[in-house]
Amino acid sequence: MKKIEAIIRHFKLEEVKDALTGIGIQGMTVAEVRGFGRQKGHKEQYRGAEYTVDFLPKSKIEVVVSDDQAQEVIDTILKTARTGQIGDGKIFVTTLADTIRIRTGEQGESAL
Amino acid sequence: MKKIEAIIRHFKLEEVKDALTGIGIQGMTVAEVRGFGRQKGHKEQYRGAEYTVDFLPKSKIEVVVSDDQAQEVIDTILKTARTGQIGDGKIFVTTLADTIRIRTGEQGESAL
Amino acid sequence: MKKIEAIIRHFKLEEVKDALTGIGIQGMTVAEVRGFGRQKGHKEQYRGAEYTVDFLPKSKIEVVVSDDQAQEVIDTILKTARTGQIGDGKIFVTTLADTIRIRTGEQGESAL
Amino acid sequence: MNPTDTLWVLISSALVLMMLAPGLAMFYGGMVRKKNILSVMMQCIFLMGLLSIVWALWGYSLAFAPDIAGGFIGGTDYFLMKGVLPAWNDSLQQVDVPMVGGIPRMVHFLFQMTFFVITPALICGAYAERMKFSSLVFFSVLWGTFVYCPLAHWVWSDTGWLFTGKYAALDFAGGTVVHISSGISALLCAVILGKRFGFGSDPMPPHNLTYTFLGTALLWVGWFGFNAGSALNVSVLTANAFLATHLSASAGVLSWAGMEWIVRGKPSALGACSGAIAGLVCVTPACGSVTPISGIFIGLLGGAACFYACTTIKSKFGYDDTLDAFGVHGIGGMLGAILTGVFADPLVTGVPETAGLLVGGSRQFINQCIGVVAAVLVALVGTLIILKFLDAVMGLRVSPEDELRGLDVTQHGEEGYIFW
Amino acid sequence: MNPTDTLWVLISSALVLMMLAPGLAMFYGGMVRKKNILSVMMQCIFLMGLLSIVWALWGYSLAFAPDIAGGFIGGTDYFLMKGVLPAWNDSLQQVDVPMVGGIPRMVHFLFQMTFFVITPALICGAYAERMKFSSLVFFSVLWGTFVYCPLAHWVWSDTGWLFTGKYAALDFAGGTVVHISSGISALLCAVILGKRFGFGSDPMPPHNLTYTFLGTALLWVGWFGFNAGSALNVSVLTANAFLATHLSASAGVLSWAGMEWIVRGKPSALGACSGAIAGLVCVTPACGSVTPISGIFIGLLGGAACFYACTTIKSKFGYDDTLDAFGVHGIGGMLGAILTGVFADPLVTGVPETAGLLVGGSRQFINQCIGVVAAVLVALVGTLIILKFLDAVMGLRVSPEDELRGLDVTQHGEEGYIFW
Amino acid sequence: MNPTDTLWVLISSALVLMMLAPGLAMFYGGMVRKKNILSVMMQCIFLMGLLSIVWALWGYSLAFAPDIAGGFIGGTDYFLMKGVLPAWNDSLQQVDVPMVGGIPRMVHFLFQMTFFVITPALICGAYAERMKFSSLVFFSVLWGTFVYCPLAHWVWSDTGWLFTGKYAALDFAGGTVVHISSGISALLCAVILGKRFGFGSDPMPPHNLTYTFLGTALLWVGWFGFNAGSALNVSVLTANAFLATHLSASAGVLSWAGMEWIVRGKPSALGACSGAIAGLVCVTPACGSVTPISGIFIGLLGGAACFYACTTIKSKFGYDDTLDAFGVHGIGGMLGAILTGVFADPLVTGVPETAGLLVGGSRQFINQCIGVVAAVLVALVGTLIILKFLDAVMGLRVSPEDELRGLDVTQHGEEGYIFW
Numbered sequence A, B, C: 001m002k003k004i005e006a007i008i009r010h011f012k013l014e015e016v017k018d019a020l021t022g023i024g025i026q027g028m029t030v031a032e033v034r035g036f037g038r039q040k041g042h043k044e045q046y047r048g049a050e051y052t053v054d055f056l057p058k059s060k061i062e063v064v065v066s067d068d069q070a071q072e073v074i075d076t077i078l079k080t081a082r083t084g085q086i087g088d089g090k091i092f093v094t095t096l097a098d099t100i101r102i103r104t105g106e107q108g109e110s111a112l
Numbered sequence D, E, F: 001m002n003p004t005d006t007l008w009v010l011i012s013s014a015l016v017l018m019m020l021a022p023g024l025a026m027f028y029g030g031m032v033r034k035k036n037i038l039s040v041m042m043q044c045i046f047l048m049g050l051l052s053i054v055w056a057l058w059g060y061s062l063a064f065a066p067d068i069a070g071g072f073i074g075g076t077d078y079f080l081m082k083g084v085l086p087a088w089n090d091s092l093q094q095v096d097v098p099m100v101g102g103i104p105r106m107v108h109f110l111f112q113m114t115f116f117v118i119t120p121a122l123i124c125g126a127y128a129e130r131m132k133f134s135s136l137v138f139f140s141v142l143w144g145t146f147v148y149c150p151l152a153h154w155v156w157s158d159t160g161w162l163f164t165g166k167y168a169a170l171d172f173a174g175g176t177v178v179h180i181s182s183g184i185s186a187l188l189c190a191v192i193l194g195k196r197f198g199f200g201s202d203p204m205p206p207h208n209l210t211y212t213f214l215g216t217a218l219l220w221v222g223w224f225g226f227n228a229g230s231a232l233n234v235s236v237l238t239a240n241a242f243l244a245t246h247l248s249a250s251a252g253v254l255s256w257a258g259m260e261w262i263v264r265g266k267p268s269a270l271g272a273c274s275g276a277i278a279g280l281v282c283v284t285p286a287c288g289s290v291t292p293i294s295g296i297f298i299g300l301l302g303g304a305a306c307f308y309a310c311t312t313i314k315s316k317f318g319y320d321d322t323l324d325a326f327g328v329h330g331i332g333g334m335l336g337a338i339l340t341g342v343f344a345d346p347l348v349t350g351v352p353e354t355a356g357l358l359v360g361g362s363r364q365f366i367n368q369c370i371g372v373v374a375a376v377l378v379a380l381v382g383t384l385i386i387l388k389f390l391d392a393v394m395g396l397r398v399s400p401e402d403e404l405r406g407l408d409v410t411q412h413g414e415e416g417y418i419f420w
């Protein structure tokens, strides 16, 4: 099994989710994160103080899938999350040792 | 070492934490996430606009443990986080390459 | 490639970020988490009710780097995030299977 | 018509409405969990709308029309605001404006309406986070009709047995009618509905004390309308009520936060806010009968007593009065009514019969106690019947699953904060 | 000078200012997305500052000075507050205080100013989340000058053709001048600016309905100044306007939330708040001409009509009126003006000619319709010209990228909430 | 007793209390970091309670009782509200109500109390996020007693040397007593306490500017009570003060936000809010002596000057005045006092001697400067002594670790927002 973590633009979340469910993905987990990268941030000023904000709001999607689904998921994310502008984000893939469904105790791919 | 990520119901957090400390776990890290899965969401309506909210609030616990503790941790989470209803969540297990304690620089299991 | 996750004190974030960019790191992702560990929490009281808050606010930095940069990143975090007090946090290192840049589809180290 | 008095009562009405929304809604809303914040706000604004209409239809009449049922309640003379609004007088060929003293009766209607709408809303504090919205709507209408209106009739109508005659009790701005009645009913609601799912095991800290603070501050300001507005004119008595109210709230802050400081080592903002409300509740019946200096003592005692009720009594008996509606309004209301009998001063009231214990009277003190007992009884009996009836007919609580997900999403289909 | 009347108008002015900031800003701000919250607040407070100065420089004069341009607009007599402020009278060797009835003209200036500053701010609801700050500043000044001032002159100046004479319409507190004008202009803004980036596909739920609630409650309280303050004195009429206002708001809550309950199975807090505002908008022109009981009916109708406009009409035509400025102020304003012609009662106004349909008149009803048409026309034409002009000169919208990042960061360089 | 005047002063008192809580608490609270939000609110409400009691015990007497110590301070005549509250007159066999002009002295007591409680709270802005709660409580009581009371005595008591006689300065609503005194003391607090841990290196942006906006708006509304209420009656002067106050605030918004627009390319909501407060501070001493048109100029100058102080002076000298209590109240207060000497107009005051520079006087201008110097001196000396004393006795700051964790959790044992 693979855990696919995709850091994407905020407003792409719905689209990516819909595309993933479109290819049969039944579950995913999302966290709000702040990303630092090539995409430049902005300046904020509060009375005398000026801050450069390099961390921009991003959404991080985590989807765990079987090895053979992984490529399709990656492709789907690449297609839907892309705008072509700097800051579209990254996909990180990890190999999982195990997966368990808490409700039933099922293990492995059947837990997804 | 294993990193055990458990996505659980919100209100189970305290119980799981207590159970884990009960079996000798000394540390963990929790993030608030939103989960999409079989558990159905709800509809929200704001004047003319209706949204289906599929992402439900979940807590994600990350516990890093030595290989031989992993199973006990998993079992403990399975036991305490379960309600038997759809939406109880998942446990994902990853193998870690290394762990370091920032305060001391200790590495490996002694860093936990 | 390695994913380096560092759970650090909140107010160390800027310093760590600056140090990492100082050694050439071009990207990272940060999440706000709550950590449970040796560092003791505090008590909160609301009228009749007293709660012990063991989960303390921490920042979690995720940096993905090539294998040969990993040690330098870890050392940099160790140096800058350390205060010497209990609660400085941990670094967890995972091996990644793959990395893709969404904007271009580049894979592997060139995606970073 | 006295324009200045009329103006003051109009402004006071606006202030009391502000107490309910946003005041009470923010105060209560801050103390629930995030998932129930809108349900509290919805309860406050919906009841404000609904009960205002109820007051126009029959409430005012039951409370203030001439006696029926042997003085138990007012009659139907003012139903639908008949006799309240200006009307054409055919014989005099002019518009007749019904008056209450120097102010038009419709202004009296308005001011009293604001009390009628806020009182059932106070009870929300007890059943918050678990009561069905439909049930609480019916509950509030029935409670307003069958508990509030009779009590208001006894205490404030010209012929009320607690207003005049042998048992006349002092209740300047609603200690019995508003606070005891709602506080006692709240306790009963907490007991009958039962505890929230997870009470005692899960942490249930207030999700946003900044709202509770904001609500407290607005309640404090609005309370000047509530208390000093109850003079129904602008006079030295008005100023006395205003100042006593403020000093009691101030003393309440010091008292509750001070108790925390001593007992727990730290004074808290929630404690300071709670103390202010305790002081305000306690001085409500008293403010038109005691000197401002006595107001300080009332606030000190009120803060300490309510602190004790919310921290010790509640945990001892284990009922789940979510936001301490009983602990603050019930306890504070009863104490305030009794302390009125202690501190009442003919110098303030201008009526020699109203001498409190401290200036040598005792009759007034006894009457205050009678008033308390009467209010407690009517609240207990009325609330019990209404709750049992509604429980049988439609149920009182939401399903456990809905409670877990939160009332905002399940009862109202919306979320309070969407911060991503 | 009548001190009581003056005091009431001063207080009313403060209340109306409170409606704009914080009232409207919280009400609107809660409904936008998190990234635009400060932009809404900035719009409200900046317009409050700027338009107050504009009113002093020329606005009041254009609205209330003696006719020029054949009665289309007021002249320049009061430019720079000349003739408004007290001045030295050399012949009498004393200070002359210009008066309007029992109140100093500068108090009239102040009260009317509060209407002038809030009206363009209402339009913010339509173009929120996408309009350039500089453009909206110019838009508001031009709109205030060329749409608001003529309308106010017609409706409220002594010689206005909608105020007196054959076409005299009733607009006690600004149904035409404030709500129709802003609501209709809002619709045009929504259409001409076009939809927000992602409208229809991305979810755009209100980010903080607790603010919307808070804003609603403050608007409700402030509206007493708006409506009852429009009496410009303290009288039975003032009380009537106050009570009718409150009961209409109450009925609006029940109506909108009730419709939701029936149609969707759940009443929502946002619905209750929207209904309160709908009721308040609708009763604004009517409150000085109808009985409080009629206020209840107006609120019920207003709540239902605006509910329908915001949920059905809007989605049918597909324009993106971000916060329903048209759906509430446009629809509610027009309905209110017309209902004034239905419910107006000489018993309340004291003027036999002002009989509404229900008491057998029809002339008043026709005049109300004429007033509506006039307001709609001047708003449409004026807004269209101003928008087209500004679009050509400086553009109206921020760049898509800025819109995506949010106006707070891109237009104002700051963030609303920093919670880590 | 004049009921209208009394009513206005009562309402003004409520407005000024609303300035402190919730106004100032929200305004300041929004600017600190999330971990300290409740500490700010606690400071405001606790000081409101405590200082109200102090005022009753001895404060009012020291400020307004007949001279002792050669006019340096008032005597003990009004201790414990003796001579303030109505009392039984044995010889006349009636209740004597002590009066101040047309209003009962207890209303004067009340109104002046609100100034006494808000002034030390303004200083919170300077030491926020690091001062020990116990120390700030003692500091405030000592400061109120030994800095505020003497100053108030000089400026506002009948025999004060800055009120009457050769050095009579104009301070209609508290420029010297409230703003200069607190602003200068704030600077000293900032310097003596030292910088916050991490100041200059860690980002410390305001955690919730929506609160700062809300607070600003409430301060703006409340300020009408502060300034126009200082007339202590309802008159043309009251209207003048009201209008000048509003126009100055409006101009302040434009001035500060406009400076930002020019200097940085973007106007900010925080800038607009800061400008409003700067305008309000600056017009406080002037509003009863200048025309509303002059109010516009005062606001423009005040906004620009405070902008400069907060952005340039502060960073130049590097002191850590957390929330710019000095930059706004100190600078704005001094500028306002001086501008009063520039714009004062006998047409407004009715007193020929009060001619400002612009109408050809110079004596008044000099007296204004003397007043400023006196206030600065007493604030500096008093604050220095009190701080040094407290530092020696109990320390001033919390431990660095507590500061890092935040005052909410460490000083008060609670959290502001619990959003999971």
Ligand SMILES: Nc1ncnc2c1ncn2[C@@H]1O[C@H](COP(=O)(O)OP(=O)(O)O)[C@@H](O)[C@H]1O
Binding pocket: A007, A034, A035, A036, A037, A038, A039, A056, A058, A085, A086, A087, A088, A089, A090, C026, C027, C028, C029, C030, C062, C063, C064, C065, C101, C102, C103, C112
């Ligand atoms: N080395 C990295 N490790 C972890 N996250 C990264 C890394 N580089 C980039 N990111 C994440 O990806 C986001 C986009 O990266 P950025 O460099 O701005 O654009 P792009 O991916 O289009 O080149 C960042 O905001 C950050 O969240």
Ligand SMILES: Nc1ncnc2c1ncn2[C@@H]1O[C@H](COP(=O)(O)OP(=O)(O)O)[C@@H](O)[C@H]1O
Binding pocket: A026, A027, A028, A029, A030, A062, A063, A064, A065, A101, A102, A103, A112, B007, B034, B035, B036, B037, B038, B039, B056, B058, B085, B086, B087, B088, B089, B090
């Ligand atoms: N494939 C997946 N990858 C990542 N997270 C998942 C996946 N499937 C489920 N989850 C997470 O687990 C939660 C529970 O899943 P769900 O299917 O609703 O119930 P259950 O686990 O009981 O079958 C989801 O809300 C989501 O956070």
Ligand SMILES: Nc1ncnc2c1ncn2[C@@H]1O[C@H](COP(=O)(O)OP(=O)(O)O)[C@@H](O)[C@H]1O
Binding pocket: B026, B027, B028, B029, B030, B062, B063, B064, B065, B101, B102, B103, B112, C007, C034, C035, C036, C037, C038, C039, C056, C058, C085, C086, C087, C088, C089, C090
């Ligand atoms: N076993 C673990 N798994 C995951 N996170 C951990 C673990 N142990 C500690 N942490 C994280 O590291 C943080 C610091 O740990 P703590 O034991 O308090 O101090 P230290 O690392 O200095 O010994 C914790 O707050 C928690 O977020």
